[in-house]
Amino acid sequence: MIRASRTRVLLLAIGLLLVATPLAAICEDSPADLDELIAQANAAYLSRHVLEDMNEALALYEAVLPNLEMLPIQSQAYVLGRASQLCYEAATFTDGNTPEDKALFTKGKEYAFRALRLNEAFTANEWAGLETALTHATADDAMAMHWLANNWGMLLEMNPVQGLMEQGSVMALFERTVEVDEGFWGSSAKSGLGSLLIMVPGIMGGNMERGLVLVEESIVDAPEYLHNRIILAEYWGFTYNMFGAVTGVRDADLIERECAAITAGEIADWPFWNRMAKSEAARLLVLLAERID
DSSP states (O other): OOOOOOOTTTHHHHHHHHHHHHHHHHOOOHHHHHHHHHHHHHHHHTTTTHHHHHHHHHHHHHHHHGGGSSSSSHHHEEEEEEEEHHHHHHGGGGSSSHHHHHHHHHHHHHHHHHHHSHHHHHTTTTTGHHHHHHHOOOOGHHHHHHHHHHHHHHHHHHHHHHHHHHHHHHHHHHHHHHHTTTTTTHHHHHHHHHHHHHHHHGGTTTOHHHHHHHHHHHHHOTOOOHHHHHHHHTTTEEEEEEEOEEEEESOOOHHHHHHHHHHHSSOOOOOTTHHHHHHHHHHHHHHHHHHHH
């Protein structure tokens, strides 16, 4: 999954509340007003690596939700997908897994499920289980599936016992995203699935060799998206127990090589995640130094 270190910012939840409340109040019941809110959200989204802009973008997308059904289905899916994504990304501004993070991931999961259920064929087959319903998902659902997998995965990380039971659903979401749109979001569904296949025990669906291949493919597919290299360095470079705790170093040279490539890489078209990758590379090098001392 896409993961990131977090810098503690105590104003996150307060900022979201203060920004969201007046926006919801001024939103008029017309598609033109909703389109204007979306346009404003899209503008703030571009600089969401700044906390205030992240708060503004999420609040603006959420301000559309009470009147969402006035929009075309494609626009509804877009707004819900963006809201889910920003719930996930907003949590990277805090330190560790906090109650505020859990609330964001929970909202993000709900928004993504709402987006996915706009696909009538998916909804009609959900009774048969998630994996069956996902066979009806298409490339139009890639955003919803991808951010659903990420938000759900982080909730499971907070509850390892539940994670052992539900991780298969997260893997199925990434798997289907790869099938319908393997290049989505810098091929990070490939690296997300790959990281899980590396981490999950074989008896529960893991496959280390396939996982490594997928992560390496994601780097080849989207070399400008630096966070795929973080996945390789973190999940192949180190070893873990079944609950995700680091137990040792598998390949120190790989960690150093990938972190060097990330440090030298350009921000380019990924202003949020490439900045995050650079921060993560510094963290991994510190972790490596601690492990090999």
